[in-house]
Amino acid sequence: MKVLALMTLTGSVAVLTQSYAEPSSAAHKAAAAAIDRVGGHPNFSGVWSVMNTANWNIEPHLASAALEVRPGPVIPVPAKAIVALGAVGSVPAGMGVVEGGTIPYTPEALAKRDDNRKHYLERDPEVKCDLPGVPRANYMSLPFQIVQSGKTFLISYEYAGAVRDILFSDPGPAPIDSWMGQSVGKWDGDTLVVTVTGMTDGTWFDRAGNFHSGDMKVVERWTMMNENTIRYEAEITDPATFTRPWKMSMLIYRRLGEDARLQQFKCVEFVEELMYGDLRKEPLK
């Protein structure tokens, strides 16, 4: 069984199996040949989701008690609003998806990131069911569906009904900002390269306070490794926040089986008590 070993800069090793093979190998060619094609390109149509903890924290992380903590008698403890959730409110471990492990923040931006963590509940746009932006939408725990034809590449996300239409002809700079940005795509061989600009500064990368400015540019690379696996990469360029461009990469898996259907998660109504409770005629005590 052919094994591909990946060395990261921190020295940890990710071991992957035969189906994720070197591009030049016979195994890869066989996998590529099995991929359905449409309009001369690999067909990404289907329902997909990640199997990682990137949405919790895109950097490597061990498990921890909560997304927001406060000083305790010995060590920090979960914030008051989270205590009642117990283990359900705690954070699982993950190897991270940032290439190199650490996001290269400027010193000021790093301070702000850390401050975001101290005020997590108030600041994470996911708490308010805001649209997640790119790249976060792609690695939330809820799946997304791609509908692709010879000329259309639409991504419909279960989370909050976010949607992205990849434009194949560049309309120029986005006229105004939007939460999901303006996505312009082009094919580089069998890889779809998508440049996303015009995003607001209101989204985060994850639940760990990692953020960006309104000038961020994201260049995604979508490549099908085999019919059920996508290798997804996103390069982030945002000089206002980071000292250099940096990348994240991960695998995204096809949902299989009878229940491989996108559900709906219109979470807006779930946050009404949180956002408008104090404006009720009779606020709850």
Next chain:
Amino acid sequence: MKLRTDKAAVFAAALILAAAGAPAFAHHAFQAEFDGNQPIMLQGKVTRVEWINPHTWVHMDVVTDGVAQEWMIEAGTPNTLLREGLTRDSLKPGEVIIVRGYRAKDARCRPACKANGRDVTFTDGRKVFMGSSGTGAPKDGADPNEK
């Protein structure tokens, strides 16, 4: 200046509103949020524009006796005007505008005093926001042989 006094215009308005499904929602919401008994006229410099849905908000500083008060003016959905070529530069900070509308019932002025912008003009009276006559649907009927 009274708008929509022309009979044809009123009838057209009726038909537009009839086709529109439930514009009464929108109107009712306006009356819930803004006070028809508090018409207001404001002049000031734009500080920023939130080109967002469901409503665009134009922030402006109105100076009275040397004291600046921030106002935010509710307008419509930017999507309609994006189709007409509107961009973030169509109304820039620093431009002076005059707003005629109604004050919000909620007078708390948090984060700013609020009003609904019935019309927003430059100081010479020109409308800041001008729509068009439609989305490009064919005017002369559908031609089955249309190329």
Next chain:
Amino acid sequence: MNANRFTALLAGLSIAALAAPAVFADPAAAAAGAYKAPMNAYGQPDLEGTWTNATLTALERPKEYGTRKAMTPEEVKKIEGGAAQLFAADAAPRDPKVKTTDLPHDCGLGFSGAGCGYNAAWIDPGSTVMRVNGEARTSFITDPPDGRLPPYKPGVTVPNMFMRAHYGENPENQTLAERCLTSFGYSAGPVMLPLLYNNNYEIAQSKDTVAIVVEMVHDVRIIHIGGKHRTDGERPWMGDSIGWYEGPTLVVETTNFPQATALRGAWKELTVTERFTRVGPHRVLYQFRVVDPTVWDASWSGEYEFTASKGRIFEYACHEGNYALSGILAGARADEATAAAGKTAAATAAPAAPVKKQ
């Protein structure tokens, strides 16, 4: 009350409807064989693109047309000319001498003051009446023959579309549109119906799915091609849609509607069938049939044409910028405080008097 007049205009009144079988006009006949729709890479009729259903024609036929399906050229000219005048009037420069007292007090149909909304620049309800195969139509509905909804069954109470009980007391008492859960009106449907603005849709097709992106409120209808309806009793937003192709036509059948988005009062046993047929490079014929035997004894059917939209779908994020909902609730609280205090709102209002004295 204003809303009731509106209800009367839009909801349709009982009119003796002829019992007639619901029939879809034959799209092949309509296209008169002049146009052959291209096939997509999957061998399906190609319906992809960005489409609009903005139009001055309404779902239901105004009574004065009787059973007449088509408008005369004079009627078309009057309506389209009136609409053009409306837009021109609102785009015209404002006379610098006008005062706040010159704000329109009566903008027709019982609305006044703040209820008159915005300058027409912000709306886009269409500039033309609906033409189906070139014929200017008096309504979308073609069956019943009077172009209006059939009578409701006795005992059926239709909730008022425009007024909700306890309006202003809680966010849950507000309309779905004010809460940014769905659009005003019935944009996503089904049946997909145009409203005051952003009447834009994008259709995407893959082998087993048709996705229809509805601009307001960024809803995506997922239609399972060759699928079966769910039998678990769950009622998702926009119902459960399955579809199949019949020659040049995509047929979509939707059931399992939630009560929250009832179509003119129907949801429980509601079945909506839609047919999409490309009839020109820039036109898609849209036909619909609505059946709910618990609400109406007869079905109702209609049609209109989508035309190619100017520009692409723009994001309509809504919830993320929904100052309006907190404004409405805060307004209701302010009204209560005012009533309790027994003073006028103007007397209790905070700072800055208007600068421009006119």
